[in-house]
Amino acid sequence: GAVVSQHPSRVICKSGTSVKIECRSLDFQATTMFWYRQFPKQSLMLMATSNEGSKATYEQGVEKDKFLINHASLTLSTLTVTSAHPEDSSFYICSARPDLSETQYFGPGTRLLVL
């Protein structure tokens, strides 16, 4: 149980294009999901908290207009990197927290490479 999937697992795009990453909780409902970014040899950095039915809460320094988050259902959150640039290349990881639980379960991550 408590499986979280991400799609795509890997994406390469041209600079200036937008990329959408999906995060799904497969066997539980999650009102709250989280989006992290991880650069090589560094720890995970929380970008935003995604709440079903309301606006996401972004961490300080994360541009909400660049990283659009939509949490349209209890099992799906999406992160769209708009007008991607090479410095946005990173490993993006989502997590989902089952309702009535404090435990986060992480997806396998999406590796984004912007050329």
Place this chain on the structure above:
Amino acid sequence: DAKTTQPPSMDCAEGRAANLPCNHSTISGNEYVYWYRQIHSQGPQYIIHGLKNNETNEMASLIITEDRKSSTLILPHATLRDTAVYYCIVTNTNAGKSTFGDGTTLTVKP
């Protein structure tokens, strides 16, 4: 969120117990201690968590000191596949979000 401090790296012989320490001296009463591990290029994997009492599951044991200012994750019989970065984090049950530190890179050697 309370900050955690872990040694940057540790080695362990295969088959022996791996004891990974974590300091969380500023932990507050409603914060849980969580342990995750991350194998290269994968998402973190949940291991175990606790509030005050020691916990054990099929993967590991978690020992939390009485004052809750530190904890130890114990992998009883480490295997080569346990080589990973281990993260100790504290999570506020109200806010729900977690702050990851740098973790401990555990290397299990034959």
